[in-house]
Amino acid sequence: xxxxxxxxxxxxxDSTMADAREALARGRGDGTVCTxxxxxxxxxxxxxxxxDDGDGSLLLTAVLDRRRFTAAYSPTQTTAWALCRHLQxxxxxxxxxxxxxxxxxxxxxxxxILVETEGDYLLVGIGLNVLQVCFPEGxxxxxxxxxLEREAAGREPPIQTEPRDELxxxxxxxxxxxxxxxxxxxxxxxxxxxxDPVEVNLGDPGTPERLSxxxxxxxxxxxxxxxAADGTVRRIYSGEIIQ
Numbered sequence: 001x002x003x004x005x006x007x008x009x010x011x012x013x014d015s016t017m018a019d020a021r022e023a024l025a026r027g028r029g030d031g032t033v034c035t036x037x038x039x040x041x042x043x044x045x046x047x048x049x050x051x052d053d054g055d056g057s058l059l060l061t062a063v064l065d066r067r068r069f070t071a072a073y074s075p076t077q078t079t080a081w082a083l084c085r086h087l088q089x090x091x092x093x094x095x096x097x098x099x100x101x102x103x104x105x106x107x108x109x110x111x112x113i114l115v116e117t118e119g120d121y122l123l124v125g126i127g128l129n130v131l132q133v134c135f136p137e138g139x140x141x142x143x144x145x146x147x148l149e150r151e152a153a154g155r156e157p158p159i160q161t162e163p164r165d166e167l168x169x170x171x172x173x174x175x176x177x178x179x180x181x182x183x184x185x186x187x188x189x190x191x192x193x194x195x196d197p198v199e200v201n202l203g204d205p206g207t208p209e210r211l212s213x214x215x216x217x218x219x220x221x222x223x224x225x226x227x228a229a230d231g232t233v234r235r236i237y238s239g240e241i242i243q
Contacts, residue, residue: 005033005062005175007035007167013038015036015039016036020061020063024118030068033167034060035164035167057127057129061124061125063124064122064178077100080100080101080187081177083095084097085173085176086173092155099218109129109142110145110146111128112126128166128170131163133145184219188217195215198241198242199212200240202238213226
């Protein structure tokens with residue numbers, strides 16, 4: 001299927017995810033991309049967590065026919081790889097992926113992903129920090145931006161005048177990844193914390209059940225493989241790794 005993007009932009013939005021659902025209800029479909037300058041109610045994958053865009057993030061939700069996701073691993077991981085591909089090719093950065101949905105640079109969060117289902121479509125939400133130079137206190141994980149990481153690597157800061165200038169490169173990387181998803185070992189090579197002790201919140205977000213062990217890697221279908229204290233390997237499909 002040929003993929004043609006149709007951008008829809010709002011300066012201020014409750015959330016691009018809500019905008020994408022509204023676009024679908026109005027007859028829009030595959031390839032619709034809702035962007036916003038800022039969000040009033042942006043949120044993360046776990047209930048109660050919000051995305052603080054800080055007036056410097058690329059904020060988007062892409063509406064995609066679910067048949068476009070052909071890899072054995074999840075659409076979230078497909079999207080994470082696309083972001084890594086973009087950040088490396090355009091900015092020379094070396095991103096990693098904190099399973100299952102955060103993209104990091106130098107152990108700092110630079111992007112988050114939220115994928116939800118709506119009928120025959122997947123709504124792929126992305127928040128990418130582009131121009132910020134400071135972040136709110138009290139974040140669960142230190143954050144960074146494209147600007148800060150280019151400066152840390154000794155490169156000129158991005159020439160963009162607004163975060164949305166980053167959109168064409170992100171969409172190009174996403175389209176290329178959907179057309180030719182990488183083998184799982186390439187995703188595994190970017191896995192944050194591989195070989196390190198971790199704790200995992202199991203199951204649905206907010207569950208009190210935890211598993212401690214060593215993050216061995218990824219299974220063929222994208223599950224996090226944890227070596228438990230008794231030596232057994234647990235495959236985790238739903239949960240959150242706590243580094």
